[in-house]
Amino acid sequence: MASYAPLSNNQVSHFKTFGFLILENLLDQASIDHWRQQIWRELETSLETPETWPKQGGLDGYQYDPPESALVHHPALTPIIQQLGGGAFVPSGGIPIIRWPEQDKSWQMPQSGHIDAYGGRWLPFMIGATTYLYDVEPSGGAFIFWPGSHHTAHRYFLENSTHVDGSFLRTKNFSWNLFCDNPETGGKEFVARAGDVVLWHSYLTHDGSMNINDSPRIALFARWHHHRRRAPAFRYEIPEDLWKYWVI
Numbered sequence: 001m002a003s004y005a006p007l008s009n010n011q012v013s014h015f016k017t018f019g020f021l022i023l024e025n026l027l028d029q030a031s032i033d034h035w036r037q038q039i040w041r042e043l044e045t046s047l048e049t050p051e052t053w054p055k056q057g058g059l060d061g062y063q064y065d066p067p068e069s070a071l072v073h074h075p076a077l078t079p080i081i082q083q084l085g086g087g088a089f090v091p092s093g094g095i096p097i098i099r100w101p102e103q104d105k106s107w108q109m110p111q112s113g114h115i116d117a118y119g120g121r122w123l124p125f126m127i128g129a130t131t132y133l134y135d136v137e138p139s140g141g142a143f144i145f146w147p148g149s150h151h152t153a154h155r156y157f158l159e160n161s162t163h164v165d166g167s168f169l170r171t172k173n174f175s176w177n178l179f180c181d182n183p184e185t186g187g188k189e190f191v192a193r194a195g196d197v198v199l200w201h202s203y204l205t206h207d208g209s210m211n212i213n214d215s216p217r218i219a220l221f222a223r224w225h226h227h228r229r230r231a232p233a234f235r236y237e238i239p240e241d242l243w244k245y246w247v248i
């Protein structure tokens with residue numbers, strides 16, 4: 001096949017093995033500037049005036065302005081998601097999340113994380129993406145993930161397939177440690193520049209982390225679901241082959 005593929009074979013194979021893929025400098029400066037403007041406008045403060053920053057949150061229920069400017073619609077991501085899902089993955093949403101500085105605290109690696117899709121209603125999806133609007137240094141509120149943990153979650157759901165609707169969260173002695181590939185070694189901080197992107201499999205264990213630096217960690221999130229997400233037969237199926245509904 002001679003058709004253009006945005007990701008190389010090596011990148012695809014890294015994604016399949018480790019459940020994540022970092023794409024440096026993927027997003028253009030104009031998009032980053034536009035997001036910075038709209039988010040500071042919504043917060044009614046600015047990077048230069050820390051005394052007026054909220055202590056936490058600030059973007060609950062955020063709607064991108066205009067809606068097409070959401071990360072999930074960014075033209076640099078669309079062909080990549082097309083390559084991975086063959087057209088079956090559709091934009092699902094995702095909001096910005098800020099980790100405001102907490103400089104009086106001491107930084108710690110989160111003990112374990114979670115997988116998404118269970119924050120309220122069960123919303124299964126295929127793949128997520130995270131980017132930052134400003135560079136994030138170590139201890140600066142990085143997105144944390146456990147490389148390879150998508151295989152752990154897959155094995156868990158193969159053995160407990162009726163629990164994929166979220167009932168696993170209510171089983172006796174449940175702990176998210178079950179989903180970390182190796183809770184002892186801890187996760188990996190996504191230390192990155194503004195506009196770098198990490199793509200992550202929906203089964204990849206991840207979490208937020210404390211920001212003890214002086215600048216807010218502003219991250220944008222995006223998720224894509226399968227166009228058959230609403231069909232019960234699809235929702236409850238745990239394929240032996242983790243990549244059954246992918247084209248990779």
Ligand SMILES: O=C(O)CCC(=O)C(=O)O
Nearest residue numbers: 097116142143207208209
């Ligand atoms: O803020 C972060 O880095 C992670 C947030 C997260 O995992 C979530 O909202 O599900």
Ligand SMILES: [Fe+2]
Nearest residue numbers: 114115116206
């Ligand atoms: Fe999450």
